[in-house]
Amino acid sequence: MGKSHIIAFVTLLLMSTIPKAKVTVLYANEMLLEKDQQFMTRVRNLLRQPKKLYTFCAKPTVTFTDKDIVLVDECDDVMFSNLSWFAKKLKKATVIGFTATTPNEEETHEATILDSFFENHIFDSKLTLKPIEGQQQLTSYEPPLITEREMLAAIKSRQRPVMVYTTDSGIDVLEESLSDHDKCITIRKEKPRNKDKKATIPENLDNMMLWKNPGFPILLIADPAMMRGLNYRSSVGVDQYLCRPFKTDRDSLQAQGRVGRYTDKCTRYRTIKHLVDDDLKSTYLKELHEYVLNLQQ
Secondary structure: OOHHHHHHHHHHHHHHHOOOOEEEEEEOOHHHHHHOHHHHHHHHHHOOOOOOOEEEEOOOOOOOOOOEEEEEEOHHHHHHHOHHHHHHHHOOOEEEEEOOOOOOOOOHHHHHHHHHHOOOOOOOOOOOEOOOOOEOOEOOOOOOEOOHHHHHHHHHOOOOOEEEEOOHHHHHHHHHHOOOOOOEEEEOOOOOOOOOOOOOOOOOOHHHEHHHOOOOOEEEEOOHHHHOOOOOEOOOOEEEEEOOOEOOHHHHHHHHOOOOHHHOOEEEEEOOOOOEOHHHHHHHHHHHHHHHHHHHO
16 A cells, blocks of 8 residues: 555544544645645545645645644655744644654654654664565665666666756756657756746646556656656666665665555666765755754753
């Protein structure tokens, strides 16, 4: 059972057993919210006396009260990206967080903050996915290092769909290097947005069913939001290339977990020396340290 199913089931359970419960499901971004709408619609239809189910993405302006029950998808990302907001807006509510990547025991600042937010939680510093035939084991360790030239050659001779996580400028370089016959699907970070239109997952990418696209497509991603909660799938497997760094091991692990879903075959490679950038991580830990100092005052 996937996390979306679990969130829908818990939502239904809460709304059907607690008469006056005001249940809200909070998502990290609009794409994850949109992906789960089918499950939330089923929840509403199953309730004998339909109640209003609130769903938000990112940071809603509302302040939750002690009568609110808030289910937070990708809770570690929402919480550690918006610590002050999380503490202020959700302080009085009953919060149930869902994530596959809890803080490691070694990250003492994260552990201290988690203790301040949640009475009950479980650490698992050895999170892994069981390897299967044709699939690399997913751990916090980094996948094999290859050069950009080797990556380009492998993409041109690909035998299954490819997913590349890079920057907007990296997408430009790859698009210039590939032939006109290569089917590229690009998701940029700095893409123009119509303020009156919600962000949508591109056609045939909901749950990343890439085999629906003929010719072994090349998925070029520069938006970090696409590296959590979405599945990159193909009946013949997916090759993943990571070409830009992350700020935490959790983010790196989440990104690697986008392929190899549900026992799918996959390979993972990197074209950068380290997946977790020292400067990005140092800045992040400094912010955590300052927050912990404020907690202790």
